[in-house]
Amino acid sequence: MKTSINRDILKLAIPNILTNLTIPLLGIVDLALMGHLGHEAYIGALALGATVFSLLYSGLIFLRMGTTGFTAQSYGAKHFREAINWLGRGIVLALFLGLVLISFQKPIKYLVFMLIDGSEQVMSLTAEYFNYRIWAAPASLGVFVFTGWFLGMQNAKIPLTIALIINVVNIIFSVYFVRFANMGIQGVALGTVLAQYSGFVASAVFLLIYYKRMVLMLSAKLVFHIKSIKRYLKTNVDILIRSLLITGTFFYFNVLSAEVNDLVLSVNSVLLQFLWIFAYFIDGFAFAAESLTGKYVGAKNKADLKSLIRLLLIWGVGLSISFSLLNLALGKQFIALLTDNILVIDNAQTWFFWVIIIPIIGFLAFMMDGVYIGATATKPMRNVMLVSVLLVFLPAQYFLLPLWGNNGLWLALILFLLSRGVLLWAFHKPAIYKTEFD
Known part of the structure; x- marks a missing residue:
């Protein structure tokens, strides 16, 4: 099976x-x-x-x-x-x-x-x-x-x-x-x-x-059909709020980078490309999670849904470790392809550590998003996003940026991704199993 x-x-x-x-x-x-x-x-x-x-x-x-x-x-x-x-x-x-x-x-x-x-x-x-x-x-x-x-x-x-x-x-x-x-x-x-x-x-x-x-x-x-339309709109409003919060977080990350100085903005823009490339791959599995989770929820097949989530976790770990190793091995060459500015290249090395760990820290948030969307458990997904933005990222950047500069800003972003993944995982059983199967 x-x-x-x-x-x-x-x-x-x-x-x-x-x-x-x-x-x-x-x-x-x-x-x-x-x-x-x-x-x-x-x-x-x-x-x-x-x-x-x-x-x-x-x-x-x-x-x-x-x-x-x-x-x-x-x-x-x-x-x-x-x-x-x-x-x-x-x-x-x-x-x-x-x-x-x-x-x-x-x-x-x-x-x-x-x-x-x-x-x-x-x-x-x-x-x-x-x-x-x-x-x-x-x-x-x-x-x-x-x-x-x-x-x-x-x-x-x-x-x-x-x-x-x-x-x-x-x-x-x-x-x-x-x-x-x-x-x-x-x-x-x-x-x-x-x-x-x-x-x-x-x-x-x-x-x-x-x-x-x-x-x-x-x-x-x-x-x-009015009842179906209401259900569709309610779910989509939850996803809209979640999507706007994600977009807003990364937009604010760039705003904060620019407030430090132009060099930090340029370096962070380059380093974020590593996350976006990883996202192209991990999202492929997240989309698969949406499709298959929905299928098993609709079929009331709890056993296969549990197996699916375990397998997705294995794929996520494997893919994230592979990307971290790839970033470690070829990161300098990739940065040189993106820019020939010596200042940007040199400073990118200073903060490159965050690029190495971000796939491992962030994969769970991407993957579990797919599970929640497939189960249309959008309200808890929205609430997790609200907590991660309002109670984790915003306070973290407020305290860490003045203390550690750009390292503090990246740590705030890491904590945002980590909190999303951990909270989505922690609440997936009551949010999905109990709601959809009990």
Whole structure:
């Protein structure tokens, strides 16, 4: 049985990891296109514009997560009519929120730009990027829902294919618009818009090809069932709060770094890349945890759920130790690839210890998030995040930063990740086993 569960973990985790690894590809291509336009303002504007949408969409990632959990539980319970109607609810909400973003794009842009400090040229180019890319919002959010639904149906290959389609279309159109149509940063944004709608259409096509019988079970009456909508929204609000707290914590980490000095901000930005790369891999297993936990909760299979969590723990330990050793062996070379600034390289060595231990300390938080999301135990997950931010990270940085400088700031971040993982693990039995099985 454990062999079968292990096989299912890898069947989902490997495509998820590959999907995650496509994320930086677009950024690299867009950066290369802007980097050859003859002025550094294009690079700065692209970085700011991409950051704006990254922050905007990170708060709406609940559309994927919530859909995965509910769909996986319906799949495990063999309630396929309910599974397809979770997709319907998600798509309706995604399109509604996408249209809201488009309708309120001017006040959103105004509020966001109040927080950004850049030159007049950079801000003008960033505004051009925003004005085009915001029109992709309904498709981007719709792809979130489709991805979550396919993962809930235990299918990670279709989301990988969709991600590849989006990447290929984006690259083709961005290169054409920038290099041949001379559209500058508008071309990159328009390429992204067309790619997102291509991904949305491709998702719908895959749905009709592989889940045609289930599509026929879609019912407006069930999609708009008030009790189900309330449950969906309540869960998604919990995930939204959790996501905003994570985003806010790392944003504040960068703010605190900048308050020390520009060098510390630059060094910490480089060192955080090690965490993001690790996250691409560990999230592959966390997404698998969402899918499989939901399936076993829906099937009321407590024994397999316990085995799943034990196996996920083993995979997490192995992966985190491997990354720590990899960072130790190749960290200096990777830093040299990211920057040729001698001051940044030298100071990165001073604080490199934190990069070595952060995978081992942080993996449990990533993995257990997946378990809680799959079980739709979002209220305790949200509460753990509140405790970790308000009672651990904020007090820790307040006392440790003045005492130990940047080492104190990194220790505060480590304690934040550690507290999340430990608390999620400590409370997973009452939060999931007793709630879902007793």
